[in-house]
Structures are given as C-alpha cells and as structure tokens.
Amino acid sequence: MTEQPESVREIRINPIVPSESVLVSTARGMRPRKDEAPAPRDTRKHVDRCPFCKGNEHMTPPTVAASPGEEGWSVRVVENLYPVLGDDSRSGNLVFGLQQAIEGYGRHEVIIDHPEHGVAIQDMSEDHLFRLTGVYRDRIRSLYETDERIQYVLVFKNFGPAAGASIPHTHSQVVAMPVVPENVYNEVTHSRRYFEKSRQCIFCSLIDEALTFEAKIYDRESGAIRRQIDVGQYVIERGEHFVAIKPFASRYEWEIHILPLKHSSDFVNINDAERHDLARVLKHSMQRLDAVIGGAQYNFFLHSIPHNNEFADCDASYHWHLEICPRTSIPTGFELGSGLFVSTISPEQAAQQLRAVEID
Ligand SMILES: [Zn+2]
Ligand SMILES: [Zn+2]
Ligand SMILES: [Zn+2]
DSSP states (O other): OOOOOSOOEEEEEOSSSTTOEEEEEOSTTOOOSEEOOOOOOOOOSOOTTOTTSTTOGGGSSOEEEEESOSTTOSEEEEEOSSOSSBSOOOOOOEEETTEEEOOOBOEEEEEEOOSSTTOOGGGSOHHHHHHHHHHHHHHHHHHHHHOTTOOEEEEEEEESGGGTOOSOSOEEEEEEESSOOHHHHHHHHHHHHHHHHHSSOHHHHHHHHHHHOOEEEEOTTTOOEEEEEOTTTTEEEEOSSEEEEOOTTOSSTTOEEEEESSOOSOGGGOOHHHHHHHHHHHHHHHHHHHHHHSSOOEEEEEEOOOOSGGGTTOTTTOOOEEEEEEOOEEOOHHHHHHOEEEESSOHHHHHHHHHHSOOO
16 A cells, blocks of 8 residues: 655646646645535435426426336436426527537426435445446437437436536436537547547546556655555546546546546447446446445536537447536636636545445
C-alpha cells in the first residue's frame, strides 16, 4: 500500500478532453465548496398518488414499451409529460447573425426503472438490472431507427433533488436529439485525433494503464518518491467484461466510469453475457458509492458513438462508457466561472476508499 502524500495540489488535465481540467487540492482549508446534504431516501414501496407506481398506469401518458410486457411489467417506458424536445416543431433551423438555433425536434421518454417506488439501483437484483439495460438498448436502437434526423440518443438518470430528479420514483430518461451534445462531441473528436496520431483507442489505453501501469515519480532535487502509481490504483471493480474506474482527472469527487474491457464504440451492440456482467459491475459500484458517501444523489449517463455521418469513421477510436457523477457538493462561482472544478479528495484516495468496501 502506498503512503498518500500529505496533500496534493495540482491541476490535472482530462486525458480524453484536454480542455477539461480539475484542480486536485486536498490541503485542509481548501474547501471552497458547500457540502450537498444527502437527500433523505424515500424507501416506500408504494405511494398511492405516484404516477409511476404499479397500479397507477392510468396517471401517465400511454406506454411506449414495457418489459417483459405491459401486463406485469418490471420496466415501463412512457412519453415524458414535459418533454425538453418534442416532435411538433417544423420551423427549421433559425439563423440570425451569430445566433443559431436548431429546431427543438426530438423525443423525450421516461423509463420507470422498477415497479417499486423507492428502490435504489444498488438494491435492485442483477436480473432486474440486466432487464433495465436491455430496455436502454432497445429504446436507443428504436429511436435511431424511427427518425434519421436523430443524431444522438442520450440515456441518463437523475437520482435525488440535487441531481435534478423531480419525481422521487426511481426512473431514467431517454432524450433523442437532432444534435450531438457537447460532452459527447468533445470526447468523440478528441479521441479521433488521438487515434489518428497513435492508431490506438485512448479509452483502451487508459484501461490498460489502469490495470497495469506502475510508476514512481521522484523529486528532482531530493530524490525522494513524490508519487507512486500502483497497479490497479484507479480500479474500483473488475468484472469479466467490464471495469469500473475512478478517472485520474474527474470533475466530481466520487465520479466513477464503467467501460467495457473489450473495445466497442456502440452500447447498442452489447451482448447478453456482457449485459449480465454490466449489471453486476453497476450494482457493485453503486453499493460501494452508497457505503462510502451514504444517500448519494447522482446523475449517470451513457456515452456512446453518435449515429451521424460526421462520426461514421470513429468506430475504432471511440469507446462507449457509463459515467456516474455523484453530487456531493454545490459547484462554486469559481468553478462555474472558470470551468476548473475543484476536487478536495484525490482520485487515488477516493478509489481506495471505494475499493475497500466489502461487498457481500
Ligand atoms: Zn412511485
Ligand atoms: Zn477502446
Ligand atoms: Zn463520457
């Protein structure tokens, strides 16, 4: 086990999107942020007035899809009552000087993750998570197929009011949009550039590094070890097909990324064996987070290759992943104004704490 240095203060550049960086500053008194109070968990099984609870199906828009079927559903998909994008706009793109707007065309659906009201991801069975990720895959595929204007289908989950969840019943959302969202755009273009130079997928390289890299960084003057990078230092959970890692330069202190070990650009190509393993790695990662930060409010979202012509050549350079971003503190003006996020725990320490949780 490596001795953690007394304190770390350094700016780390995101290796995938170099324009994103994080200030890791673990020194006491460097807490610019206010802690986000953990949301009280609503663990009720059934709530009479909740539109997403079983038996209240008449309170939602009609079912778009359900698994295993509409009767006795375990996962149910409905249109969002308040879509951020809808299909009624036919105005075309608006351009006025430097101001451009793309018509707000798209689809917005809600995935009711589970019939029980207050069950958290880590409490769902692996079989259920297998089913849920199957619904994610089917909705993404179907939305791409129904309209060729759709360039990206984003699946995400908000859990807890700080993460933007307005309905407490556990749910995910799917937004099909006519543009590629900036975060994905940046990842895809930067990883393509990396591939052009090195003929390697940067995500695969990072996984290899996370699994095998070992290095000592010495102080130039004294010769003392300044930092030691251990094997598996960033690995939180390893399955047969997936790995959960704590990124070296992540904006959120407890951020976890889950990636397939075998290179794959598109989540919709996931097979059943992989999906079983994903269910296990996801459940364990959420159990670890819950044990360490307790009652976490978080967002998670799937980043997968966009379905458009611009990125048709990115199969070898892009690598899909799931990003889990717990909201443990409120970003400060400094962070929002500078884009430089501050992490008061080093990613190495965070990974170590998450890894140390005993999973039954
Ligand atoms: Zn409910
Ligand atoms: Zn890869
Ligand atoms: Zn990403």
